[in-house]
Amino acid sequence: MTADKKRIWICGQYIEVTDEVYKAHIQSDRKMRYFENDLKTERFVLGNENQVVRVIPSREDSLDRLMDENAQQFPGGEESVENTVLHKLEVDKLHTALSMLAPEEQALIRALFFEEKTERQYAEELGVYRNAVHVRKTRILKKLKKLLE
Structure with missing residues (x-):
């Protein structure tokens, strides 16, 4: 393997790729994790003394949580x-x-x-x-x- 080549794990084996391909793969992998995990979980912002300062809610809601909170799909019960x-x-x-x-x-x-x-x-x-x-x-x-x- 040369110095400008990187290896990525694909289909059960390592494949040598260029720096550009490796960088694109890492960005793609990060983006996938963002969509699969980061959007779906709430995060906590901690202050200096490790206390929760702010909660950043998930951008996706689960049906179970909405049902628990008795949320309405179409809020506003007033008649048109x-x-x-x-x-x-x-x-x-x-x-x-x-x-x-x-x-x-x-x-x-x-x-x-x-x-x-x-x-x-x-x-x-x-x-x-x-x-x-x-x-x-x-x-x-x-x-x-x-x-x-």
């Missing part, structure tokens, strides 16, 4: 303006359709869906069988569906 407008339009359309129902139909919908009464409770108020209220509810919901289409 578009979704708010669409919801408002749907609610307005529903109220318009409800106003087109007969008063007794409106009363049934109000009792079951807005006042959260059961069919049995509403049937007792009216003095009818629960099955009669169920049949009326089904008929009214079909009518509402047609009005909303």
Whole structure:
């Protein structure tokens, strides 16, 4: 081996290379270690008395750590303006359709869906069988569906 030749370990054997190839290999190796290890681990900056002055977090996060910290993938739970407008339009359309129902139909919908009464409770108020209220509810919901289409 001459003085300007270096050896690198490749595929289980040493190969003689020039200084330029050796330098490129070392840089490549360092870059690989950087991507495989340095980016993925947090580091500590120590002060004069070996106390931790600052923690440099890893640039990659693990799913396990995020789950432990209950992190959200898409922060900000507020609803978008578009979704708010669409919801408002749907609610307005529903109220318009409800106003087109007969008063007794409106009363049934109000009792079951807005006042959260059961069919049995509403049937007792009216003095009818629960099955009669169920049949009326089904008929009214079909009518509402047609009005909303």
